[in-house]
Amino acid sequence: MAGKTAVRRLRRDATDAERALWRDLRNRTVAGAKIRRQQPIGPYIVDFVCLEARLVIEIDGGQHAIHVNADSKRTAFIEAEGYRVLRFWNNDVLTNPRGVYETIERALKSPLP
Template structure:
């Protein structure tokens, strides 16, 4: 696995713009769950990966979290293709809707805590 987790420096400026233009749901997920190691692992915001910008990336677990707004309702084929490319690079992609983040954050927290615990558990 590459040391830089497929970091694409050519997308750095785009990623910065994405961080500055984060959605309310992305900001809420970041502030309430993902920043400062609140789930026991570190996440980066708007990280260039391959030819994409991941909403949130955990290098340690090779995990990408995407927060999908209304526009993603019409992009399921694009999202599936993107997820396949990222999977082929070794990442797991978990997707949550804006609505889930804004109205059911405790369930997202349980989902992430369970996924992280299973990923970190030694294989028996």
């Protein structure tokens, strides 16, 4: 039950960039893909994931600039689980939402390696 509580807390505490991107991603609006938010993958909770396309979308704030090693370890684990990982800065999501959306759309439409 503790895991479900943690997920609920994370959803409630989403950043402005995560909330903005979620408005664009939900309800199969991108390439008809079902995208989930705040989904656990191993010991990590990813911001967004499309299970069918094996695509993880992470939104990074300024704190990620100083946690490069932790992010690299996280990305390596997720990729080892068979996912591709797209990362965007909060600023990109807020100032260039169309570009972020189009990048995600291309990734969803491209075949898995």
